[in-house]
Amino acid sequence: MKRDIQILMHTHWDREWYFTKDETKVLLRNHMQEVMEYLEKNPETIYILDGQSVMIDDYLELEPEAEERLRTLISKGNLRVGPWYTQTDLLLVHGESIFRNLYYGIKRAREFGEPMLVGYAPDTFGHASQMPQIYKQFGIGSTFFWRGFSELKAEKSDFMWKGIDDSEVVGVNLATGYQGAKYLESDPEELKGRMNKIMTVLDKYSASNARLIMNGHDQMPIQKNIQDVMEKIRKMYPEDSVSISDFESYIEALDQESLEVVTGELTDSKHARIHRTIGSTRMDIKLLNTEIENKLYNVLEPLAVVGEKAGIPYPHSVVEKIAKILFGTHAHDSIGGCNSDKVNQDIKQRLLNALEMVDTQIELNLRLLTMGDQENDSTIAVVNALPEKRYNQIVEFDMLTRSKHFELVDAEGNIVPYAIISQHQEDAGLIDRQVAARLQDIKVYRTYITVPVESIEGLSIQYYTYKEVNEPVSQSDQSNDQSIENAFGQLFIKGNQIHYKDKQTHKVYENVLSIENSGDAGDSYDYSPPLNDWVLNSSDHAEITSTTTKTAQYEALNVELKMNVPENSADRENKEATKEIRFAGTFKCYPGDSKLYAELTHINQTSDNRYRVVLKTDIESDHVKVDGYLSTQDKPAYNDQPLAIWEEDNWVEKPVSVETAQSFVTLKDDQYQATIYTDGLKEYEVLEDCIHLTLFRTFSHLGKRNLVNRPGRPSGIEIDTPDNQLPEESFTFHFAVDFKQTNEESKIAKNYLTPLIGYQQKEFNRFNINERDGVTKTDDTCSLDLGQLVVSAVKLTEEGELFIRLFNPQLDEAAVALPEESYLANPMEEKLEPATTLILASQQIGNVIIKR
Template sequence: MNREIRILMHTHWDREWYFTKDETKVLLRNHMQEVMEFLEAHPDTIYILDGQSVMIDDYLELEPEAETRMKQLIEKGNLRVGPWYTQTDLLLVHGESVFRNLYYGIRRAEEFGEPMLVGYAPDTFGHASQMPQIYKQFGIESTFFWRGFSELKAEKSDFLWKGVDGSEVVGVNLATGYQGAKYLEEEPKELSQRMKKIMSVLDNYSASNARLIMNGHDQMPIQKNIHHVMENIKQIYPEDTVMISDFESYVDQLDRDDLEVVTGELTDSKHARIHRTIGSTRMDIKLLNTDIENNLYNVLEPLAVIGEQAGIPYPHGVIEKVSKILFGTHAHDSIGGCNSDKVNQDIKQRLLNAKEMVDTQIELHLRLMTLGNKETGNTIVVVNPLPEKRSNQFVELDMLTRTKGFRIFDSNKEEIGYSVISQDQEDAGLIDRQVAARLLDIKVYRTKIVLPVNEIEGLSARYLTFEEVDGEKEEATRKSDESIYNAYGKLFVEDNVLCYKNEQTHAIYSNILSLENSGDAGDSYDYSPPVNDWVLNSKDCGRMAVEVVKEKHYQEMHINWELDVPENKGLREKKEANLKVDFQAKLRLYPNDPKVYVTMNHVNKTEHNRYRAVFKTGVQTDEVKVDGYMSTQSKPVYNEKPLSVWEKDKWAEKPVSIETAQSFISLKDKEAAFTVYTKGLKEYEVLDDAIHLTLFRTFSHLGQRELVNRPGRPSGIEIETPDNQLIDEPFTFHFAFEVAHDHSEESHSAKEYLTPLVGYQLKEFNRFNINPRNTVGKTSFKLSLELSGLVVSSTRLTAENELFVRLFNPQNEDITLSLPKAAFKATPMERKEEEVNRLTLAPQEIGNIIIQN
């Protein structure tokens, strides 16, 4: 065979891991100096800059005078950059984050030359089934990766990967890894032995006569003697062609008609570890990331669209800054949490900084919108961030008044009733320093309320007024050992377990929600059960103190779960539950909503533990329906095929039946359906009729060897990471569940759950003083689309300040959407295509539209 030995020179650049991003920035400066010198001396050479454009920014931050030199090499094609901004995880982050990562990565690369439009994701821990469509929307026709492939998918490592919507891209599994030909030996005998091993693998898996030799590794400097090495390779394989190549040329050698077709997620762990349980590592970081993503994509961006119409400039710079901070934490190691303690501390601090920026911009926008009311300072604004009309909604408001009591009025001066959640007295001088500076003693009341909103147009703001009054709002009735209920169901406690009665079917769900405690002998990459585990459930090891609150607009059950658990692994081995731990849960019902909304607080006190929320669904099924990136999919409850062969075929890790969802997990049989909605809790396992949702886990090392579920070497390095025990870490978990639910509506319900109405009161006392803008007035802007089953992913303004909407079809049939005037199909790069008045999306298809002002 006359083979084409294609050497691809690259470096894989983890920005942080057991080293910090600041360390790698310094190393990158040295690395790029050597790379550019080499490419200038060898103009026939191509070098891949790991598929992430952030390396441009990191390098030029320290050596800005090199920008022209770098640009010349990129324009000539010697240096290849993009399409990603950073090498992102492809299962754990928000789907919008994946889109924006590619958007900013390509846009930055285009400033220097032609971007590398290849879905290069060499070290990512698995690949979502929606990626082929996402890649194709950006003009990317191929993806190269290492982890996630097995012969259960295809015999050859070159194949066609068909996404959940039917989109196809060429998939290339790097059979010898992205590091397979690192530091190639120059000495002929050693080189011959090394190449023999590499070529034997590639000869077995390659689908054409091309052989991709990946000459690079983590932070590996460029191999300067590569041309001498190539001459020696030519001596070893005189009948073959040896060349320096790129990804695109390799794909050109493949005959698409002869390639096998692969479907579904790429998460098999035969040849490389996927770390299927990394979704519960460092949940403090993951929950913080999800909170920022939700506030950025579901609140700030649509709010800023409405604000732009009211004369408040759209915060493009803030959004880009926050986005890039997020992307810097989205690499597989970073968001995975599989780092040194020092790096995790840095990641968490950067996320806290991003959260401050997002939350402050949201508050500023809402405040500027209320300042536009010239009639009275007593203004409340309620915003619908979704571009569809909503009915029978409730909004939570934080009110700050001088009096305990107040009245709220609509635009017709009609009073609106509300319900109090809590009320506390505060010193105004601790809020507004001007009060303290003037030595004023002013006490104010902070009151959290639930306010009904009968109807509100899409992407619009509604203005209300309030009046402070003497007297007190009647306190809600709080009693022990009672039930709460609405038209859909009744929650009650019986025999130390939480129960639910479905008022439509009269079915009783006993122990519908409980807490599970078990051991964790794993590391930052993987949960692994102890050899002798002791699994405890709150039904048997705990007690429940119950109090209920009944108000007109909501009912709430407060449960203090006290569990007896082992404090550490030694006590678990002895089966000694020496420690009492508390979980404080609030379960809320609204009158016209079938969901049970749960907020749970906990401060961790245990080591080497895993905690899960367990939902007893009463549904027995072999399939579970979940959402991925802007899609729905069915997954097997039990990973039967891989689990039947993994030990015999010596897989790199056990393909456990623990999976990842984005925001909902749903089970259905002929009789009933049960759905769990989550805010950031993405790791689940279905056992019998119970959904186990991981809350968090704790462990002691970055990497450990010979785990029950992962035999052999450690992943990462064996350093202690005591921060991963999360001792004294406060957690707040948000999720909801629903029984007897129409199984076709989960995606829309999940979007509504993650995008509640936003309310804000113009307050008398604030941390910062701002001037009202003369241009700000009450906005009449609205956009109410008849979605007919489509779900909106994002609503924002483009760089040209045109309205951009991304939506998707989670259903199993085509859906057509009528559009307003001046609407255009668009690319995710914000480029308009043809003008349309209707948009039809096939099942699981993603659509992008731009609507001109």
């Protein structure tokens, strides 16, 4: 068979790794100058710019005068850019971040020419099962990747990849890697030896006569002698054709109808490492990233939609700036945390900057909303950030008052009950510098409260007022009691263990929540158990003390858990628990809510350790239900098939049964169900009847060789990274536990991560702002009858129209009626056709634009 040898010229551009993004920017300027010069002299050549449009911005930042020259090469098709903005991880970040990364990547590429609509993700540590649908919605019909493939998926490396909703794209595993033909040799004999190795692999795995030769590598400069090399290849294989090509041409050579069909995630580690436990590396960075994502997508954007109706301009540029900072930290190495300490410090600082921006914009919008009532300077605004009516909610926010006591009053003049969570006194001069400048001595009370909200319309504001009073209006009972309860269950301490009684089923879950401590001999890519591990669990080794707070609005069990663990790897080897550690926890239950809410705080003082929270469910199941990107899926609890063959089949990494979820993990059987909802804790493992959720891990090196679960060479490079021990790092973890039988976990998770937003118009503020002309109180609402459909995004398009992204996590079709002048849309926020109803099949994603 005559082979069609297609050489694809490219560079793989890690913006940061063991080098910083600022180093690569300087190198990129030099690289782009060489590439553009070569393409101008060789106009028949195609060069791939790694599928990420941020390279346009990074280059033009240092050489803006080259913009027209760059535009010419892109518009002619010599230089291919997009569809991503940055080469993102495809398992760890928020599903909405995947959509926005493609949105901004395609949008930026369109400003220069036609985007490369190919799902190019060469080095990502695995691929989510929802990616085929996401690609298809952007008009992308194929994906090219390196990591995640094995013959358990298909015999050939060219296949049809069917997503969880049955969407299909062509999947092409780069069988020799994205770097397989890097720096092709000039010497004929050396080149022949190299090409024979490449062709042997491609002849085995390619499904057509086309052979894709990936001529590029990490920061590799363009190979200027490629034409001479191609002539030598032609002489080696005189029966074959040899050309410089692109991804689209390779796809055209495939007979798609004859390709094997592959389903599910692409996370096998036979040919390339996946690093399944990278989800718990540098949890300080990962938790910070999740906090920003949740605030951007669940708070700021819908809040800004509500604010726009009140006359507050929508902050498009602020949202884009925050998003692009996020995307700059979402590359597989960056969000993976597998970087040098210097780079991780830079990533963390950028995220802290983004957090400041999102927090400030949220507070600014809320301040302006409360200032809309110009006749009242004691306004409280409560905002529902979801486009559906909600019932029996609670809202928690802080009050700043001169008096210790105050009353809340609703719009009808009724006194509103509330409960105090915490209260302390502050110096107003430390809040508002004008107070200090005037030498005023003013003390104020900061009170964190919880308020019940019986009902609230979608995308709406409920206004309250407050007045300061002399007598307390909120009562609480604090004691050394060791239990809290509501109509659904009772949480109690007994024998230095935490237990839960389900009042609906009368079942008692003994030792329901505990902390596990084990060793970690791994590196920044992978957790690895020590050869001589010693696993400790708080249920056997901890002392727990507790107090309770009981109010009409909530009950809280405050615990301190103390246990001794090995301080370092040497202590663990010697079975010496020399270090006392502490976890402070608050568990809350609310009337009418079956969930048990948990907050744990901890300051790390140990090294080479891993900590996990363990939920004992008394349920043993072969499958676990989790959420992925805008979807739910049942996954095996244990990777039986790959684990049975990985050593004999020479996989490069053990396919451990540690997996990634987005926001919930469920175990169930015929009688019972247990779900843990998480806010940023995404790495889990099911062992027998327990769900283990990783809190954090600490270790010493960027890369190590010959790990227990990863034989052979080190991943990355072997450099010391003492910051990865997270010394004195302060953590706060949030999750919720529920034993209620339900199939609406996705909906519950979205509500858990999108609470009502409350804000008091405060007398003292860090910054002064003027009242904005045109900002008024608004009674505008948008309440859709979503049923079991779940919201992913609520925002305004750049044309100022309401854009909503929904998905159906259920097994059956679902629909929602749309208001007048609604349109089906694509994720580029372009109208497709008018619609009165959005109908979504199981696991399907829908986009709508609603005229306001």
